[in-house]
């Protein structure tokens with residue numbers, strides 16, 4: 001992975017090219033104070049501070065300064081330096097006025113590429129664009145956020161053939177190892193016995209891609225216990241209720257929830273947040289074979305309730321149900337799960353806004369506040385109990401899907417809610433984990449959405465300082 005630590009460094013008076021960030025309100029005042037050569041060049045470039053992400057180089061002997069338009073130079077967005085980071089020549093830079101703050105993240109991520117599958121690189125090998133900051137105390141956290149985001153992107157981008165349940169287990173083991181935590185992996189007979197829903201969904205996969213529950217714990221048992229759960233469907237064909245081609249095309253990303261959960265765990269560990277963390281990743285491939293679970297099958301969940309399979313494509317909630325049950329057994333005070341759970345969440349909110357659900361208004365308010373503070377938007381949806389009847393089954397306790405096309409992300413949330421007692425605070429994020437169109441610092445492909453918001457929620461809640 002990109003070495004982000006080289007790209008953001010503390011200011012020790014190094015020589016660096018200056019970057020001026022101006023917005024449309026401040027531009028007229030700013031430009032008046034510039035030398036006549038600058039003014040002439042800016043005018044020739046028709047640079048007026050309004051042009052979004054455009055920038056101009058101002059010559060200084062054999063060097064140059066940079067001026068770039070941003071939406072609001074007093075509240076920088078995480079992405080307002082991303083285009084500069086991508087396009088500027090290699091070298092060292094510092095902001096001429098103010099500090100990068102949240103924009104340092106975009107500076108870092110703009111230099112991350114997923115090129116494992118290119119025999120020829122897109123661009124010739126280049127050196128680094130280094131940003132200097134006086135906010136030395138923020139460097140480590142910014143680097144960790146960049147690493148966590150890149151981890152989500154890379155895991156999601158990796159094709160399903162190369163990222164099955166076993167490779168997802170390897171990725172979790174890697175984080176556990178740096179944390180000094182021991183991995184627990186439940187498979188085969190023990191999985192069938194203890195986690196019948198995970199075993200049922202993963203039952204059609206080949207032996208090398210066998211289903212499993214991957215877990216580790218980290219932190220002091222005396223600290224508040226927090227469980228993080230992520231949907232790890234390494235490929236979602238839909239099972240026997242097979243998805244149509246267009247719907248299946250992106251389903252390598254159906255482990256995006258697991259990638260978010262793992263990245264969140266790495267942030268918690270990296271910042272040594274005083275919590276007792278329990279990470280749970282149910283990892284399966286939703287495949288098709290003679291062993292596949294079927295519509296109409298009834299599976300007894302770990303919790304003991306009987307679930308009728310209405311549709312084998314509603315598999316994520318099934319594996320999460322058994323993982324949530326396991327999480328609850330540890331008596332956490334808070335559970336957060338991430339999942340690429342429903343197409344309905346995307347119909348409702350589009351690609352960029354994860355739907356989030358919370359079983360207390362206090363937790364919901366905390367997540368909304370953190371989402372604003374980190375500029376990582378999420379949108380609360382209701383756990384509208386009256387829709388629970390959409391999950392009724394003729395012969396079992398309930399079904400895994402409703403036959404109504406309406407409120408799909410709510411009924412999915414209500415299904416999960418059956419496995420979380422009311423006295424345990426719980427948030428559920430139904431995220432796309434994908435970006436369909438590239439933006440500066442954010443290539444098309446796997447994406448972390450809701451990760452910074454949830455990490456900030458936990459930091460605010462548990463940080464000692």
Ligand code: BES
Pocket residue numbers: 236254311313314315316340341342343344346401402408432
């Ligand atoms: N992984 C999909 C959800 C999904 C689809 C997320 C497209 C993002 C983009 C999930 O397993 C699924 O197939 N859900 C079904 C549920 C339905 C069968 C009740 C859906 O949303 O259509």
Ligand code: ZN
Pocket residue numbers: 236238312313314315316
């Ligand atoms: Zn599915």
Ligand code: ZN
Pocket residue numbers: 233236254313315316340341
């Ligand atoms: Zn799925």
